[in-house]
Structures are given as structure tokens and as C-alpha cells.
Amino acid sequence: MPAAPLRRTPSADDLIILLAVAREGRYTGAGNRLGLNHTTIARRIDALEQALGGRVLVRGAAGWVLTPLGEHALAAAEDVEQALRRLSPAEPTLAGVVRLSATDGFSGFIASPAMAALRARHPDVSLEIVAATRRAAQQRVGVDLEVVVGRPHVHRAEAIHLGDYVLGLYASRGLLARRGLPASVEALAGEPLVYFIESMLQVDALDAARRSTRGMIDAVSSTNVYVHVDATRAGAGFGLLPAFLADPHDDLVRLFPEEIEERLPYWLVCRPEALRQPTAVAFIAALRARMAEARDALLGRPPEVG
Template identity: 30%
Template sequence: MNERDENWDDLRHLLSVARHGSLSAAARAMGVNHSTVLRRMTALEKSMGVRLFDKLPGGYVLTAAGDELHRVALKMEEDLAAAARLLSGRDTQIRGSLRVTTIDILTLYVLPRHLAAFRRLHPALRVDVMTAEASLSLTRREADVAIRATAKPPENLIGRAVSGLAFAVYGSVAYLDGAERAGKPSDDPDRHDWVGLDDSFNYTMMAQWVERNVPPDRIGLRVNSVTAVVEAVRAGYGLGLLPCGIADPSPDFRRLGPVVSDGDSRIWLLTHADLRHMGRVRAFMDFMADAFVKDRDLLEGRCGG
């Protein structure tokens, strides 16, 4: 590695510490150990002759000098990522690897069979799926394709909406059979235990619907993922508002009441404009668009009830 590479590598470590606020978190994000990040930051501060971070109780915070260098490093990162996207966009071969970011319910319940079918068509391409509620950056090439449920996709990305989403109230068959024997009507939320989402999901339609329709003291369990809601309801904890596309195909669940549509939110396939002509990106997005369109009746709640 030459000196220029080493200098950029030091700046990559600075960016990671600035983003994550600690040496240990930066090390995990970069796949290195804590001592490597500390050594890189110490060397960078020595070469620059300034202190770049203040270590505060809440984590590492950029000094004034560090902030100036951070802006330079961000510009370098953006320029390198733009160059990589432009070069990658010329690659028409459907081989190598493709990084896809999506949410947990799609990773677990919707995508596996589609990914298996895509693999049979393109065995030379490896797909790396990263499950994250927060969007990874396609601009910085943290991912090549995003599959997101959103009402308003980022303006710097291009793509298409492939399906709407529908939700309904469900309980497990075992739970509802027991409730009926105990004289608890299924249409009375006051008589049932519920599974809800925690405060980190307050912006979602799911959490807002539960807040409007379920007495707070009936929510006996709150979790921080939609998948956890699905599995808690399946286990018989109580009722929950679930995606129809997940619950309707399963014999474990029974739908109660009408579909609750999330009219604004749709499933989007997204990529960066510079990558839209890359062979593996185009092949994946075209295949998944067809797959989601075929699933639309299921995802929009027309296959159960």
C-alpha cells in the first residue's frame, strides 16, 4: 500500500468514528478491531499536528480542526463513490455480487423464494441482503439496490413502486379458539391482549393505528420489529396488526375485520441513477418487479379474510 492509499485509509477511519461516535462502533462498521482504529486516529492526529476529536462522556466529537478535515474527507468519499458508480454502470455482465438493503419482514417472509428463483437464472451472481430499518446509503455504495416500504422515496434515487401494502388484525388460531371458549368476542379490543411496536415506530401507520384503536393497558408486549410482532401473535400472545401478505398464507393466523390499507406507503425498488444500466442491477430490479407484481393481490390483502 502506497502513502496515498494509507492517507485515504486514515480518512476512512476518521469518517467512521465521526459517523458512529466511538472507536468500538467504528471498528465494528469497518470490520477491524478497536486498536486498529485507535492507531489510525493517533497517526492521523500526529501527521496533522492537531487534535481531531474530543472524547466526551457521550462519545467522540469532532474538534474544529477535525470538522474541517471531516468535510474534506466527505468530499473525497463522494468523489470516489461517484467514480465507482460510473464505472460500475458500464458493467453489463450478470456476475459478481449485488448488495441489497431491505426491511426484516421482506427478508424473512417475501424475498427468499424470489431470491431462490433469481439464483437459478443467474448462478454467477451472489446477492448480499442487508436487513436494516434505516436506509443504507446507495450514494456511498453501501448498497446497490434498496427494497423499501415508503410513501416518499429519496429524490436522489430512481425506481418504481411495485405493490401497495395492506394490514389487518390477526390472532393465532389457537389464541382465538381459547378466547372464544372464554367468552371473549373477537371484535372487542378491550377484551384481548395485544402486541404493539415500541416508540421507535411511532411514525408508522401500524403503530398509529394501534394507538387509535387499542386501549393502552391492553398492550401487554411491545417490540422493536414487525417480525417480532408477527411471531409473538403466532405464538398466541394476543392480537396484532399484521401485514396481510405475511399472515394470510399461514394457517396459523385468522384475520379479524376488514383490511386496513396503508394508502400512502408502497413497496419500492430503488437504485442510484448511475447504477441503473449496470447489468446485474437491471436484471435484479426487472426480475423483482415482476415477482412483486405477481404478489400484489397477496400484499394488498385480497387473498384472505
């Protein structure tokens, strides 16, 4: 009976390459991060698979995804990364890129100030944002963290409730001067609405938020919430807007706050390996701090005086 072939010890360099591919989702992205070409990345992953005796990556819908063997190897790769950090005490404590997918409003009002606060302490950390309003992806390829509206249903991922925000109905002072103040919520039937494009809206919580405006007629619809704010300020219609974006504008008036108030949750979804990245963990802490700081604005509460 022939002897089984001997397997060599996996290379620490190959493990670091696997770590980069797992975080980037693509060989080209990993190569850019490490300063290597696509061919070298592919060759080193092949060498790692030969050393381990099985596949560590398989192609997913949006890029490379870890196999169970790959996830096992990833834990060793993270240990190698931590050991290398300890050998370079002169380097900043945190460095690297955090990749985030989030809604437009969250990206501007929460994520950007959170990263500014983190960079004040760790200037070698940076943030890349993919602005999107969608359901949580089942495979987070190419991003470390994802923020969605509504409780996500995901597998092989961690979901964390960050906090809530409020949608209210707003109109510009100019529009109210022309059309008059509606006497009641029922009087809004047939009036122009500024909100998301209904046929393209993929988020159940945002779709359900239309319930108080069902009798209204779409006037300006967009996938971008900042367009909603600008269109409402221009007098294109009554806008169903996040309070934290609308309240700072003196030319907007909130209507029927006791009757039209939709409270929606922000949820953070992340791959388990992201929670083992010190930079990602620090950014999550910065997001939580910013959410706490902005709580009153998110919920449409006036700032306390004195």
C-alpha cells in the same frame, strides 16, 4: 508566469478501483472485492485524484461519497467495466453481488425468491441483505438498493414504487377460545396488542397504521415482524400483521377485515449509479416480477380456485 503542471491520463485500473469504492463505500470493502489491500486502494485513489486535478471522494457519515468530479469519473469507470465485459464473452452474462437494505418481511417474502429466480439464470449473481425497518437513508453507503415502507423523501437518488401490501388484525384460535371473539372493533380497547416497539418505530406509515388499535395495550413488541407472527400464533395478543405472512397459518384468524385494513406501499430507493449496473437492474426486474406474482397474497386476497 510558471506553466501549469501537466496532468496525466487517468489509469483504467484506477477508474475500476474508484468504481469498487463507490459501490462498497469503504476502501476495505473495495479491496476485498478486487483482491487488494487498503494501502493500495488509497494509493490508487490518490493517483487518480492527481491525474484528474481534484478530489473524487469525501468522507460521509457512513463511508466514502463521490464528489461531483468523482461522479463524472464514475461514468468513465462504468464504460471501462463494460468494455472489459465485452472482451470476455465466455464469462456469464451477469455476475457480482447486489447489496440490499429492506424490511424483514420484504427480505424473506419478496427479495429472496426474486434472487432465487435470478440465480437460476445467472448463478454467479448473489445477494447480501441488511434487514432493517427504517426511513430511507440520505446516503446509501455500502448498499446498492434500499426498500422502505412509505414514500421516501431523498436527494440524489431514484425512488420507485414497487407495490402495496396490507396489514390486518389477527388472533390465534387458542386466544379466541380463551378470551372469546370481540364483538366489535371498539371492544378491542384494553386488549393485548402485538406490533412494533412504538418508541423505536422510525417509519411514519407503520406508526400511522396503529390508528385502528389505539385503545389496545402493548403486550409483545419487537423490531422484527417474524416475531410478531410467532407471538400472535403463541397467543400473546392480537397481532397487527402483514396478510402475506399471517394468512398461510391456519391457526390464525383475521378479525374485522372490512374495518381494519391498513394498505402500505413498498418503495425502492437506489443510487443513480446502481441503475447503470446490469446486475442491479436485473435484480430490480426480478423484484418487480416477484411483486406481481405475489400481488394477491400481499393484499390479503384469497387465491382464485380453478
